[in-house]
Amino acid sequence: MRDAGPLRIGLKYCGGCKPDYDRLAVVQTIEERLRGAAVFVRSDSRDLDLILVVHGCPTVCADLSAFGGSTIWSVAGPGDAERFIAHVLDRMQGHTQGRTCDLQES
Amino acid sequence: MMTAEQYEQSLRLLNFEVYMFGKRVENVVDDPIIRPSMNAVAKTYEMAQRPEYEDIMTATSHITGKRINRFTHIHQNVGDLVKKSKMGRLMGRATGCCFQRCVGMDALNALSIVTFDIDKKHGTQYNQRFIKYLTFVQENDLTCDGAMTDPKGNRALAPHQQADPDLFLHVVEERADGVVVRGAKAHQTGAVNSHEIIVMPTIAMRAEDKDYAISFALPSDAKGILYIMGRQSCDTRKLESGNLDRGNALFGGHEALVVFDDVFVPWERIFMFKEYEFAGSLVENFASYHRQSYACKVGVGDVLIGAAQTAAEYNGAERASHVKDKIIEMNHLNETLYCGCISCASEGHKEPSGTYVVDKLLANVHKQNVTRFPYEIARLAQDIAGGLMVTMPAEDDFTSPATGKWLNKYYAGNCDVPTMNRMRILRLIENLTLGTAAVGYLTESMHGAGSPQAQRIMISRLANMGEKKRAAQKLSGIEDA
Numbered sequence: 001m002r003d004a005g006p007l008r009i010g011l012k013y014c015g016g017c018k019p020d021y022d023r024l025a026v027v028q029t030i031e032e033r034l035r036g037a038a039v040f041v042r043s044d045s046r047d048l049d050l051i052l053v054v055h056g057c058p059t060v061c062a063d064l065s066a067f068g069g070s071t072i073w074s075v076a077g078p079g080d081a082e083r084f085i086a087h088v089l090d091r092m093q094g095h096t097q098g099r100t101c102d103l104q105e106s
Numbered sequence: 107m108m109t110a111e112q113y114e115q116s117l118r119l120l121n122f123e124v125y126m127f128g129k130r131v132e133n134v135v136d137d138p139i140i141r142p143s144m145n146a147v148a149k150t151y152e153m154a155q156r157p158e159y160e161d162i163m164t165a166t167s168h169i170t171g172k173r174i175n176r177f178t179h180i181h182q183n184v185g186d187l188v189k190k191s192k193m194g195r196l197m198g199r200a201t202g203c204c205f206q207r208c209v210g211m212d213a214l215n216a217l218s219i220v221t222f223d224i225d226k227k228h229g230t231q232y233n234q235r236f237i238k239y240l241t242f243v244q245e246n247d248l249t250c251d252g253a254m255t256d257p258k259g260n261r262a263l264a265p266h267q268q269a270d271p272d273l274f275l276h277v278v279e280e281r282a283d284g285v286v287v288r289g290a291k292a293h294q295t296g297a298v299n300s301h302e303i304i305v306m307p308t309i310a311m312r313a314e315d316k317d318y319a320i321s322f323a324l325p326s327d328a329k330g331i332l333y334i335m336g337r338q339s340c341d342t343r344k345l346e347s348g349n350l351d352r353g354n355a356l357f358g359g360h361e362a363l364v365v366f367d368d369v370f371v372p373w374e375r376i377f378m379f380k381e382y383e384f385a386g387s388l389v390e391n392f393a394s395y396h397r398q399s400y401a402c403k404v405g406v407g408d409v410l411i412g413a414a415q416t417a418a419e420y421n422g423a424e425r426a427s428h429v430k431d432k433i434i435e436m437n438h439l440n441e442t443l444y445c446g447c448i449s450c451a452s453e454g455h456k457e458p459s460g461t462y463v464v465d466k467l468l469a470n471v472h473k474q475n476v477t478r479f480p481y482e483i484a485r486l487a488q489d490i491a492g493g494l495m496v497t498m499p500a501e502d503d504f505t506s507p508a509t510g511k512w513l514n515k516y517y518a519g520n521c522d523v524p525t526m527n528r529m530r531i532l533r534l535i536e537n538l539t540l541g542t543a544a545v546g547y548l549t550e551s552m553h554g555a556g557s558p559q560a561q562r563i564m565i566s567r568l569a570n571m572g573e574k575k576r577a578a579q580k581l582s583g584i585e586d587a
Contacts, residue, residue: 015162017192018199018408018444023158042157054158061192062161063185 006036007088010043010051010070012062019056026081027054033085037092043067052084107164107175108247110152114144116301120327124298124362126335134298138344140335142358146205147249147299149357150177150197162193167244168460169237177207178244180218181462187451191401195444198405202538204359204546206296208402210250212395213304214240215461217321217377220388222459224381232377233459239323239375243302251300251326253291253364254392256308265311265318275305275366276318277379284372285379287320290365295554297362298333300326305366307378310386319385321378322371330369336361340541350501350530353537359546390564394450394466396555397473401447406538406547407440407483413534414487420519420528421492432486439479446472467568474561480551484539495532496540504529 016023030052031040043051043066050071053062058076075081108116117135124131124140131137135144154163154175165179165186166172181187190211197205218240221232243250256265259273268274275289291305304323311319324331338360340353349355378384415433418424450468457463488495494517503509504526514525537543552558 011157013158013161015160015189015192015196016158017162017196 007034007038007049007092008045008047009038009040010045010048011040012043012051012053012064012067014053014055014060014062016056020058021056021077023054023056026075026078029078030075030081030085034088037088107154107173108151109155110148113148113151113247113249117144117299120301120325122298122327123332124335125333131335139341140298140360142203142344142354142356143206143296143360144299146201146203146357146359147207147296149201150175150205150207150249151247153197153200159196162189162196165189169241170244172244174244175247177211177249178214178240178247179211180215180240181454182460183462184452184454187398187454187462187464188448191398191444191447191451194399194401194447195405195408198402199408200405201357202354202406202409202534203357203543204295204402204550205357206299206359207249208399209252209295209396210300210302210304211252212392212399213250213252213254213306214243215395215463216306216388216392217304218461219391219457219459219463220321220384221377222457222461223387224378224384226458228381230381235374236377239377246301248301249296249299250302250304250323251294251297251364252304252306252392252396253294253297254306254308254389255292255294257290257292258308265309265315274308274315274318275320277320278368281370284370285320285376286368286370287322287366288368290363292363293336293553294333294362294364295359295550297326297364298335298360302326303328303331303364306388306392307385309389311382313382315385316380316382319378319380319382320376321388322376324369324371324375328369330367332365332367333362334365336363338542338545340537343541346501348501348505350504350526350533353533353535353541354543358542359550361545390466391463393556393560393564394464394469397469397476397561398447398450398464400473400476400551400555401444403476403480403547403551404440404444404447406543407436407443407480410483410487410535410538410547411436411440413531413538414490416531417487417491417528417535420523420531422520423490429490432490436483436486439483443472443475443479446475467565470561470564470568473555474558474565476551477558477561480547484544484548487535488539491532491535495536498529498532 050073051067053074055062055076060076073084075084122134124134134140153159163176164173165176167174168182176193217236221236224230225233256274259268265274272289275287277285278288279286302323303326306321307319343351418429423429450464450472453465453468454462504513518525519528538547
């Protein structure tokens, strides 16, 4: 069980060859909505709670070979982003109430 | 990896001999006609530094294990080939033009295969030399020009039969420390934005042409190399004030005739020397990679389709059924192109050298489509844009107190959109379909990486007609099929 500080989330993007949406704008929304609950850093940073992989389309082709053993959450559109935000907020709320923080992608 | 700023600075250190409009260009990097093409190459450096693109724009060197710009990478698996196609689309969409760096990547990959094959037959050391050179390119994140196309003179004659032997680049002197070459390479895209120039023979050769069967790499400002810039339609608009009339004010491409006026090449930079029987293999491998590289036109197509849709909306015509259908057709053609470059990558295979190469039949089919579809996409874009695209007055007329009020009044379309925005999108369509960018989007699509007939010859050679006949004969009941 991790301490009560904000989550350290590593951001990993696909290459963005033909994204179906503005990936940077969605990430900005995620960061704003999770301000205080999470900090976002490069995916090659240390001591990460999870990797958030931002795919531009359902092909979800980002190279994840460097993240073996890490907890990975993928989003491939604004809808996924909303689910991710809700999940993190829910889990963080549970954590502050004494429950174990489970960040596995559902 | 270099940043875009470091790349620009590195070009300033080169001592190019460049001519344009009959005069020597003293400051190549800041020349207003050349500068947009430098910006396009710089974009390949900038995007490799950004997390949201690095998954495509970078790779891991199979030599050093370091992170490198993908434009210096040797394909190690099918995934690398697919990412190359995706990178082409990404960069084409980001710049709306030819970003010039794929040709060097394709030359490096072709040489990684052919130097290995030559060594296997002749016991030479070309591959070892090449790997040393490749390491230098990767470590310094260099842009390389891949120079294949000779002027070729009389097309009915082999290199050694030409009235002027220099019409194909060839060896004129052998020394203990290297050779001297003479000749030229035509249509060299991005030549004066490149740190290095990689020379390859332009056609398959026989024993009589062995002096022409040479491949080497030199610094692009080596003594004796000079560049004569090609013109582009509307190029001098870049000399005018304002930026509306340029269409794409940020990015562009360029081509040059590169003259080798008795240029010395040291042995350690030579990757093929008189092994004429491998000239055809080098051409074929390079051409196949480069035909795949025309994934970039899909990205430029994205820009043109986006511009056409925007123009339709600014005109208030976006709901018209025929306009919708034209946009559908443009997307159909553009995505069909994408199918080709992705499929030839996905069906790639490993060569004995370890390098992965595209499916050559599919690469040629893809490029054959590229010689056609951009023209139809451009035609539809002009159809949607309307005639104002080519009758619109100059930017200065829009800002003039005497004429601006009339132009803004009478060239308004959708009232919610400033007239100047409508003009901007029309100028971009003009730029892509008949201005400076049409060089890259249209005529380069036709002739770059080989003219249409070159692909048809390859399709004829690579299509397995025996198996097709056998399948037909078996189904029709012909015995012994």
